[in-house]
Amino acid sequence: xxxxxxxxxMSIREKRAALLCVVPALLLYLAxxxxxxxxxxxxxxxxxDGFDPAFAFIGAxxxxxxxxxxxxxxxxxxxTLSFSFxxxxxxxxxxxxxAYRLYTGIxxxxxxxxxxxxxxxxxxxxxxxxxxxxxKYNGILNNILQAMGLSSEKIDWLGSxxxxxxxxxxxxxxxxxxxxxxxxxxxxNSIPAxxxxxxxxxxxxGARRLFGITLPLMMNSITVSLFVGLTGSIKIFDLPFVLTxxxxxxxxxxxxxxxxxxxFEYQRFGYSSAIAVLFTAIIGILTFLQLxxxxxxxxxx
Numbered sequence: 001x002x003x004x005x006x007x008x009x010m011s012i013r014e015k016r017a018a019l020l021c022v023v024p025a026l027l028l029y030l031a032x033x034x035x036x037x038x039x040x041x042x043x044x045x046x047x048x049d050g051f052d053p054a055f056a057f058i059g060a061x062x063x064x065x066x067x068x069x070x071x072x073x074x075x076x077x078x079x080t081l082s083f084s085f086x087x088x089x090x091x092x093x094x095x096x097x098x099a100y101r102l103y104t105g106i107x108x109x110x111x112x113x114x115x116x117x118x119x120x121x122x123x124x125x126x127x128x129x130x131x132x133x134x135x136k137y138n139g140i141l142n143n144i145l146q147a148m149g150l151s152s153e154k155i156d157w158l159g160s161x162x163x164x165x166x167x168x169x170x171x172x173x174x175x176x177x178x179x180x181x182x183x184x185x186x187x188x189n190s191i192p193a194x195x196x197x198x199x200x201x202x203x204x205x206g207a208r209r210l211f212g213i214t215l216p217l218m219m220n221s222i223t224v225s226l227f228v229g230l231t232g233s234i235k236i237f238d239l240p241f242v243l244t245x246x247x248x249x250x251x252x253x254x255x256x257x258x259x260x261x262x263x264f265e266y267q268r269f270g271y272s273s274a275i276a277v278l279f280t281a282i283i284g285i286l287t288f289l290q291l292x293x294x295x296x297x298x299x300x301x
Contacts, residue, residue, distance in 0.1 A: 062274035095180030116178030128242035187221025
């Protein structure tokens with residue numbers, strides 16, 4: 001009985017100690033993450049303009065406006081979808097190709113891993129400023145093309161409606177090339193050598209081996225890479241904000257940029273908060289569907 005009582009007392013003390021360790025992190029989470037989200041939800045039900053403290057409760061009016069045919073919001077939504085889709089499609093293909101080449105062995109592989117991974121640890125603002133110097137009308141790229149005789153006139157990479165979005169997609173795919181490559185490389189290295197040897201003995205080569213064995217066995221890495229890429233690209237803000245300011249003709253204005261403009265340029269803070277709430281729900285739905293679809297195809301070995 002005494003031993004049981006001592007164990008019970010120790011268990012209570014351990015639980016209290018564990019709770020005390022968790023409380024600071026929990027309070028920080030409430031103050032920095034959950035608190036602002038709840039405050040944003042409250043603002044979305046008002047006509048708050050960001051300055052005047054005398055604002056009124058208007059219910060779901062902001063949400064109804066956001067769900068109606070708001071041309072600026074529709075344009076931003078389509079631009080975000082376009083950016084996310086092509087960034088993911090191009091990025092994943094390049095990441096897997098580079099990872100596969102590193103996996104099979106190329107000269108200077110270790111150096112290339114670090115070189116390609118470097119941009120992903122640098123602030124996107126810094127990278128955007130760097131690429132602005134490269135892609136602007138009088139930038140490095142146009143000067144090089146003209147010096148080499150490859151272009152008779154300068155190309156407006158960031159000011160042309162037909163080129164601006166493609167430029168952003170290229171920069172984004174380049175930035176996260178190394179990050180995704182490391183994820184895919186980890187997946188390739190986790191495939192048991194016996195399975196690949198058995199595939200070789202059975203005569204599985206080329207596309208048959210890639211799509212029948214390699215890709216299904218590294219589905220865990222594909223799930224992670226898709227999740228990171230989707231959540232990152234769909235809420236992109238800093239890249240178009242620095243390079244194009246959302247132009248030309250609002251062709252590169254993403255949802256995140258539209259939220260910023262509604263709040264700080266048009267002083268419709270309540271409406272901006274409603275868009276943010278809806279956008280958060282959309283991201284949650286998309287990531288849930290993506291995780292469900294890819295995890296269902298994961299294999300154990």
